[in-house]
Amino acid sequence: MTSAPAPYSTRRAVEESDRQACFQVRKEVFVGEQNV
Structure with missing residues (x-):
């Protein structure tokens, strides 16, 4: 795989709220894509 920068954050979710x-x-x- 290439090391191109992702268009989204890859920050770890440390806290449960995250x-x-x-x-x-x-x-x-997911719901939006499935249109349900």
């Missing part, structure tokens, strides 16, 4: 926020965003994106 993990919850990340999951919520991914959930919203």
Whole structure:
């Protein structure tokens, strides 16, 4: 794989709140893409 900079942050989710926020965003994106 190339080492091109990713268009998104790869910061580790250290705190539980960060993990919850990340999951919520991914959930919203998934639901939006599936149009459900």
